[in-house]
Amino acid sequence: MSKIAAVLVPVMVVLFGLPMAIALLVMTVTAPAAAEQLRTIACGGATPITGSWRPPFAQAYVVGRRGFGEEFHPIYHEWRMHTGQDLVSQPGPAPVVAIGAGRVVFAAARAGYGNVVDVEHIDTTTQQAVVSRYAHLASLDVSVGAQVAGGQQLGVEGSTGTSTGNHLHFEIRIGDTPVDPVPWMLAHGAPLNGQATTDWTPPPGESVAEGGVGFPLPPPGTPRQASLRTPAAPIPPDIRRLYAAAADRYKIPWTLLAGIGMEETAHGRLTATSSSGARGLMQFMPDTWAAMGVDGDGDGRSDITNDADSVMSAANYLTRSGVDKGPSGVRSALFAYNHADWYVNDVLFYAATYGGGTVLGSATECDAGVGNPDLPPLTSDRLRVLLGWASSQVGDRYVMGASGPDAWDCSSFTQTAFAQIGVTTPRTAAAQRDWLAAGNGFRVDPVHARPGDLVFYDSYLGPNVIGHVAIVLDPAAQSTLEAMDPQHGVTHGSYAGKAATKTIFEIWRVGNIADGALRPAA
Numbered sequence: 001m002s003k004i005a006a007v008l009v010p011v012m013v014v015l016f017g018l019p020m021a022i023a024l025l026v027m028t029v030t031a032p033a034a035a036e037q038l039r040t041i042a043c044g045g046a047t048p049i050t051g052s053w054r055p056p057f058a059q060a061y062v063v064g065r066r067g068f069g070e071e072f073h074p075i076y077h078e079w080r081m082h083t084g085q086d087l088v089s090q091p092g093p094a095p096v097v098a099i100g101a102g103r104v105v106f107a108a109a110r111a112g113y114g115n116v117v118d119v120e121h122i123d124t125t126t127q128q129a130v131v132s133r134y135a136h137l138a139s140l141d142v143s144v145g146a147q148v149a150g151g152q153q154l155g156v157e158g159s160t161g162t163s164t165g166n167h168l169h170f171e172i173r174i175g176d177t178p179v180d181p182v183p184w185m186l187a188h189g190a191p192l193n194g195q196a197t198t199d200w201t202p203p204p205g206e207s208v209a210e211g212g213v214g215f216p217l218p219p220p221g222t223p224r225q226a227s228l229r230t231p232a233a234p235i236p237p238d239i240r241r242l243y244a245a246a247a248d249r250y251k252i253p254w255t256l257l258a259g260i261g262m263e264e265t266a267h268g269r270l271t272a273t274s275s276s277g278a279r280g281l282m283q284f285m286p287d288t289w290a291a292m293g294v295d296g297d298g299d300g301r302s303d304i305t306n307d308a309d310s311v312m313s314a315a316n317y318l319t320r321s322g323v324d325k326g327p328s329g330v331r332s333a334l335f336a337y338n339h340a341d342w343y344v345n346d347v348l349f350y351a352a353t354y355g356g357g358t359v360l361g362s363a364t365e366c367d368a369g370v371g372n373p374d375l376p377p378l379t380s381d382r383l384r385v386l387l388g389w390a391s392s393q394v395g396d397r398y399v400m401g402a403s404g405p406d407a408w409d410c411s412s413f414t415q416t417a418f419a420q421i422g423v424t425t426p427r428t429a430a431a432q433r434d435w436l437a438a439g440n441g442f443r444v445d446p447v448h449a450r451p452g453d454l455v456f457y458d459s460y461l462g463p464n465v466i467g468h469v470a471i472v473l474d475p476a477a478q479s480t481l482e483a484m485d486p487q488h489g490v491t492h493g494s495y496a497g498k499a500a501t502k503t504i505f506e507i508w509r510v511g512n513i514a515d516g517a518l519r520p521a522a
Contacts, residue, residue, distance in 0.1 A: 038375065038376075038511060038513045040423065040424060040440055040513045041435075041438050041439040041513075042195075042424075043364050043365060043366040043426055043431065043434070043435050043438060044364070044365040044366070046195065046197055046198040046363065047193070047196065047197050047198070047364075047426075047427060048197070048198055048211060048363065048427060049150075049190075049197050049198065050211035050401050050402075051188075051189040051190065051401075051402065051403040051404070052100055052124070052150065052188075052189075053099055053100045053150065053189055053190040054097070054099055054100070054150050054151055054190050054197055055099065055185070055190055055192055055193075055197060056087065056098075056099055056134060056168060057087065057095075057096065057097065057157075057168070057196075057197075058094070058095065058097060058151070058196065058197050058198075059089055059090065059094050059196050060089070060090045060194060060195060060196040061087050061088060061090055061094075061168075061194050062087070062090060062194055063085065063087060063182075063192055063193075063194050064085070064086035064087060064088060064167065065086075066082055066085075067082065067085050067180070067182065068082060068083065068084060068085060068178070068179075068180035068181065069081070069082060069180075070082070074164050083171055084133065084169050084170050084171035084172075084178065084181055085169075085170050085171075085180075085181045085182055086167050086168070086169055086170075087167060087168045087170055087192070088166065088167045089157055089168070092166075093138065093156060093157040093166045094157055095155075095156055095157075096134050096153070096155050096156065096157055096168055097150075097151050097153055097154060098132070098148045098149065098152050098154055099119075099121075099132050099150065099185070099190065100119075100121050100132070100150040101121065101147075101150050102119040102120050102121035102122075102132070102147075102148060103120050103145070103146070103147055103148070104118070104119055104143065104144055104145060104146045104148060104154075105119070105131065105144065106118035106144060107140050107142055107144050107146075107154075108144075109160070109161075110135075110161075111161075112161050112162045113133075113135035113136065113161045113162075114135060114137065114158070114159075114160025114161025114162070114163060115135075115136070115138070115139065115140050115158065115160045115161070116133060116134065116135040116137065116161075117133070117134045117137065117140060117142060117154045118131050118132070118133050118134075118173075119132050119134075119154070123188075125188075125405055125406060128174060128175075129174075129175075130172060130174055131171075131173040131174075131176075132170070132171070132172055132173075133169075133170070133171035133172075133173060134154055134169075134170060135161065135168070135169035135170075135171070136158055136159055136160050136163045136166075136167060136168065136169050137155035137158050137160060138155070138156045138157065138158025138160065138166075139155050139158070140154070140155045141154055141155050142154050151199065172184045172185070186419055186420075187404060187405045188404065188405055189402070189405065189412065189416070190403070191416070191419050191424065193419070195424070198363070210400060210401065210409050210410070210411060210428055210429065210460075210467070211401050211402070211403055211409060211411065211428065213360050213361065213428055213461075214359070215326065215361065215362075215363045216356060216357070216358055216359075217255070217256060217330060217348060217351055217352070217356050217357055217358075218327035218330055218331060218348060219348065219352065220345040220346070220348035220349040220352060221341075221344075222345060223341060223342045223345065224342055224345045224346050225342040225343075225346060226263060226346050227263075227345070227346040227349040227350060230266075231353075232262055232350050232353040233262060233269070235258060235261075235354070236267055236268070238307075239267045239268055239281070239307065239311075240254075240258075242296070242307055242308050242311040242312075243255075243257040243258050243261065243311060245296075245308075245311075245312070246296065246311045246312045246315040247315065249315065249462060249463075250316065250318070250319045250462040250463070250464065251324075251460075251461045251462040251465065252315060252318060252319065252323060252324075252359060252360070253351065253356070253357025253358065253359060254357070255351040255352075255355050255357045256323075256330075256351050256357065256359075257282075257311060257314055257315060258350065258354045259346075259347035259348065259349070259350035259351035259354065260282055260314055260334075260337065260347055261281060261282060261311070261314075262347075262354075263343065263346050263347050263350060264278075264281070264282055265281055265282075267281075268281050268307060279304050279305060280306075280309075280310040281307045281310040282310040282311060282313065282314040284304055284310065284313065284314075288317070289304045289313065292313050292316055292317045292320070293309065294309065294312050294313050294316050295312070296308035296309040296310070296311060296312030296313065297309060317336075317337060318333045318334075319333075319462060319463075319464035319465055320464045321333035321336045321337070323359065323361070324359055324361025324362070324430065324461070324465050325361060325362070325365060325430075325434070326361065326363045326365040327363070328365060329361065329365070330348075330359060331344050331348075334347050334348070360461055360465075361465070362426065362427070362428040362431040364426040364427065364428070364431040364434075364435075366426075366434040366435050366437065366438040367438055368434075368437070368438075369437045369438045369439055370437060370443075371436055371437050371438075371439065371441055371442035371443055371508070372439045372440075372441070372442055372511065373442040375440075375441065375442060375509075375511025375512065375513070376511060376512040377450065377511070377512060378452050378510060378511075378512050382421040382512070383451060383452045385420055385421050386418065386420060386421050386452055386471075387451060387452065387471070387481065389416075389417055390413070390417045390471055390481040391481060393408070393490045394481070394490050394491060394492065395489065395490065395491075396408060396483075396490040397486075397489050397490075398483045398484060398485055398487075398488065398489045398490065400486075403416070408483040408490060410429055410468050410469050410470065410483045410484075411429045411431075411432060411469055412427065412483070413482065413490060414432065414454060414469050414471060414482075415427060415432070417471060421514070422514040423510065423513055423514060425440075429456060429466050429467055429468055429469040430461070430465055430466040430467070432454065432456075432469055433454075433466050433469070433506065433508060436454070436508045436510065437508075440510065440511060440513055441454075441508050441509050441510045442508065442509055442511070443506055443507065443508050443509075444507050444508065444509050445507075446495075449472050450472065450475060450509065451472055451473060451474065452471065452472060452509075452510070453472040453475075453507050453508065453510075454471060454507070454508050454509075454510065455469065455470045455471075455472060455480060455495045455498070455505075455506075455507050456468070456469050456504065456505075456506045456507075456508065457495075457498050457502040457504050457505045457506070458502055458504040463503040463504075464503065465504075466506075468482075470482030470484075470493055470495065472495075472507070477494075478494055478495050478496040479492055479493070480493040480494060480495055481493075
């Protein structure tokens with residue numbers, strides 16, 4: 001019996017063993033929408049590569065309708081076994097890359113396949129030898145015996161062999177037997193979802209973080225003003241400590257605060273109230289201070305002229321303004337601080353001079369929104385698949401940055417759970433919430449929560465940024481299925497009391513959306 005099948009019956013008991021009103025809610029509200037799957041609204045940005053495996057393209061691609069199994073052959077006009085999945089890069093032929101580290105065991109022309117490369121890998125979970133095959137290549141860039149790294153170019157997408165147009169025929173073979181590459185890749189943390197990918201490196205000083213968290217401060221652009229004539233001044237040690245303390249609490253680079261401090265008052269050297277009425281080290285207007293001022297030194301009050309309070313409040317302002325939402329979010333947050341493009345570029349110039357840094361946020365960018373409350377909810381059959389898979393992972397390890405198949409962090413767990421029903425979400429908890437707000441779901445009052453809803457709240461990324469996500473299991477008990485932490489792993493958790501103890505606490509419902517069922521033909 002499979003891991004999922006072994007828990008299918010218990011999950012059905014969980015669903016239909018809930019209080020009768022909730023059980024009827026799942027059954028009757030979702031059933032009418034069975035055929036109503038709406039197109040997913042995708043976010044911008046790229047999917048970060050954080051695990052051992054990756055898709056065979058770095059750029060965006062289309063997952064073709066010709067998948068694994070009996071398919072009608074477009075040239076021979078007969079039904080034949082199709083042993084892989086067809087993929088088409090966008091907007092045109094692209095380099096084909098290895099899905100993981102391995103050794104090239106074949107690189108030449110082969111009947112039907114055209115130019116083909118086979119790479120042998122070791123699946124560390126099963127210790128099995130696995131061969132990935134890349135066919136119809138226009139050219140070959142490796143030879144037999146070469147050791148390749150994941151992401152290394154093997155050739156260029158083409159139409160050699162028996163082919164009607166440029167595409168990649170991609171296979172996974174175990175013991176020389178082809179298996180469906182779509183579920184295999186999904187189970188190994190690298191879903192074939194058509195999104196562009198990017199390599200990811202943990203931020204300096206961080207051995208690992210939530211998958212995909214972390215992007216460098218954007219470089220300064222033009223125009224600039226003060227930074228053209230005034231070089232970055234040395235930072236007094238006591239002010240440097242304030243920058244570091246605020247950066248640690250709000251999880252942003254201290255150099256970004258230093259850039260503001262330099263631009264505004266040269267780190268406190270200029271103490272006069274500005275002509276517009278701004279005051280303090282980081283130059284807050286009194287009205288803004290009333291909304292954003294926080295206690296930075298622990299004396300129980302926020303004082304606009306107190307240096308510690310001023311620096312901590314600047315960090316609070318930036319994170320509440322979306323500084324973690326990709327490079328454009330950094331620029332937008334700085335623009336909100338002072339409405340001038342030259343100001344944004346001056347601050348980024350000074351920040352770079354002081355050493356730059358990594359923002360602990362997601363490079364996936366979704367337009368701001370409030371969701372779409374008109375979406376139908378997930379159908380009961382899709383809900384059972386979702387919760388069945390999630391329950392089957394209980395007992396797996398929690399590893400920050402992991403993407404399966406037997407270790408997860410909170411957002412890779414929810415991402416892969418929804419992938420089981422053809423829904424592609426972003427990689428991080430904060431980006432998943434923004435993806436819902438962009439139109440893929442809607443926020444619900446906790447008293448109206450249902451199984452399958454997502455719970456979001458702040459955690460390791462500071463008080464103004466979502467850092468954790470969990471799946472609602474039983475709303476009556478406020479129980480969850482989640483990758484909780486290294487101590488508990490994937491487990492049954494609870495969101496009881498979180499609304500009162502967290503700065504951010506939200507429950508969102510994913511609509512009855514799908515992307516896999518709507519993919520264009522190759």
